[in-house]
Amino acid sequence: MRALVQRVVKGSVWIEGEEIAAIGRGLVVLLGIKRGDTSAAARYLAEKVASLRIFSDEQGKLNLSVKDVGGEILVVSQFTLYGDCQRGRRPSFAAAAPPEEAEPLYRAFIAALREQGVPVAEGRFQAHMLVRIDNDGPVTLLLEGEQR
Incomplete structure (x- = not known):
């Protein structure tokens, strides 16, 4: 399992011109x-994402999680x-899980x-979506779901 995590000021998902999910x-x-x-x-990956310290504290250091700052996902x-x-x-997508497994x-x-x-909004599984991401920083990390 992989999570590409982006710190944002806002994000949204649109399907056929309609906004179906949005966060600040x-x-x-x-x-x-x-x-x-x-x-x-x-x-494991959800706990890692929710606790990932990628928000700035009072000294400007990346010390706070999305939970700490009252953010959304x-x-x-x-x-x-x-x-x-x-x-x-x-690209070959042979490694990706089929929909019934995923x-x-x-x-x-x-x-x-x-x-x-953490408040969570979500896209629609298997739909063609327009994802709007206002990346803050930019801060983008790739996480793997298996504990090493």
């Missing part, structure tokens, strides 16, 4: 799920995070974030 200050998480991922990986499913471009010019883990990740006490 917080994190936009683009979530990729690979074949064989587990609910344990989803819980927008989660968007993105199987393309497991696109393999090493061969040829068209969707329950996507839902488990969101539930685990909510258990951390």
Whole structure:
């Protein structure tokens, strides 16, 4: 499981010209799920995201989490995070979990974030979306869902 985490001043998801989700200050998480991922990986990654200290404290140091600053999280499913471009010019998505495997883990990740006490908005699984991200910093990190 991979989460591309971006610190934002705001983020939103649009489908067919309609805004379906929006947040203010917080994190936009683009979530990729690979074949064989587990609910344990989803819980681990959600806890990591919610506790990630990437917001500035009074001294300007990255010492505060989204929970500490009262922020929100927008989660968007993105199987393309497991696109393999090493061969040829068209990505292979063979490592990405099929929808019937990925969707329950996507839902488990969101539930685990909510258990951390963070307000969560979400995109629509398997939909074509326009994702608007006002990255703050910019601060962008790639996290893996398995504890090392």
